[in-house]
Amino acid sequence: MGLILKIMKIKRVNLLYFLIPGLILLLLFVIVPILYSFYISFTEFKSGSFIFNGFDNYIKLLKNKVFWISIGNTFYYTVGVIVPSVTISLFIAISLNRKGWGYTTLRTIYFLPVAVSEAVAAAIWVSVLNPEVGMANYFLEILHLPKIGWYADYNWVMPTLIMVTLWKNVGYYMIIFLAGLQTIPPYYEEAAKIDGANNWHIFRNITLPLLKPSLFFVYITSILFSFKVFTWIYVMTQGGPGYSSMLTVFYIYREGFKKFQFGYASATSVVLFLILLVFIIIQLKYFKMFETKDYR
């Protein structure tokens, strides 16, 4: 104990009590698993033990068609979710950033899906979108539109998953944008109006630049949410029909816990993590690039 204190140059003994329990849990249940997954990814799990097999898992992985389908689907899903979530929730937030009971009620309604756990939400949507007896196809029939197979249709399953994700998350992002809008002083807008700016100019030159922290937060959150999506797939599609909704985390789960290929599944995790890292770094750069004039 004394030695640790000396090494870390800590003057107050009490400090250790603060740092150590949290750091031990972080080390044991987050950092060790990260390092462990690198190790396992170079092994094969055979009859209860891990045998080192070099880059075999990675070679096998990169040759596997289903893996690439899952990566493609993950990108499709991520882009498909981000663009509408940002635009729709921003639109809702700006339009609802007013006083009055009507707007308060609407904000509460948009926020409701956040209260429901993903599994329950998925169960509700399985019922709503049921191709034979669901409500969604009934409304399509009323509108004289052809019925859709939704999650049971090869071509519709990804748009369906994107749609249900939007339903669940738009309220969450709306709150973040509303909070961002609160920080913009109203006299900016008034001053711009006196100078003859129209609504689009105000939005483009005042609201949007000042909302950048919120925008960035929503981008990063929705990327992280999209890359780790699991419950929707598990409850609604199990990756099907075919591999049309196979996303990478579900693929990891399937290879690891249905086929017990722990090494191979870990290699997949490592590759997914590296892709995610590149994605986030690109985003960081992109947002720096758009750091235009200082408006204050």
Added chain:
Amino acid sequence: MKKFKLIAINLILIIGAILILLPFVWMVSTALKTEAEIGMWPPTIIPKEPILSNFINGWTTLPFTRFFINTVIYCIGAVAIGGLFMPMVGYTLAKFKFKGRSWTFLIVIITMMIPAQVLIIPEFLLIKNLGLVNNYFGYILPEVVNGFGIFLMRQFFMTIPDEIIEAARIDGSSEIRIFFKIILPVSRPAITALIIFIILYRWNDMIWPLINTTSNTMYTLPVGIASFTGVQYGIVWNNLMAVSTIIAIPMIILFVIFQRYIISGITLTQLK
């Protein structure tokens, strides 16, 4: 023209709100229908002969009361451990200088970027080796202290002026006393945000309870719901929707009551 535009926007907002609400209406409606009425086309939105038996049948098909208790234990455990230790680490990183502080902080940032779902394999093996499969600690411990929570807390404690701490030290308070009696009370909004964040995560989470359990007495509500729908064929829709209603409605009511705190909590999480 301006008035027309406002009306148009409000109309879009109302239609959007209806689209948000419709699945809930359908959930409750299906939960009240008889088996025969569910198979009918066109479907009815208001059930012709509403029945309540689905609620009891659905809830008892699987041990849902047990699942509910498990979920609550899971959330409380995560809040108790994470809600105490993450502020402690965050506080140390924000207010104390020690060798290796910037390295510790860097590691925290890196772990923040890695979604937990990527770590299911090594975490499962770890839990298995510790003999914690089918154990509450096996659910709770993974991710109980995570980069995001520490980061959130650290950012908040940075905004507390050092003078408060210095003054307390001159008065002769111990560090532990300063933390619990002075720092925590002024940090209530941030701690609330952290707790809400933990509960939201645990309440939604399905992957840990799914892989850490082999017996259905240890299932949580999401896993219970999933095992109801897992078999796509022969889902008993009215029972499933009845169970969903029982789970969703109290949560929705709680959300509406505590909306103000939850919103300020979510808002705080984006403090950078």
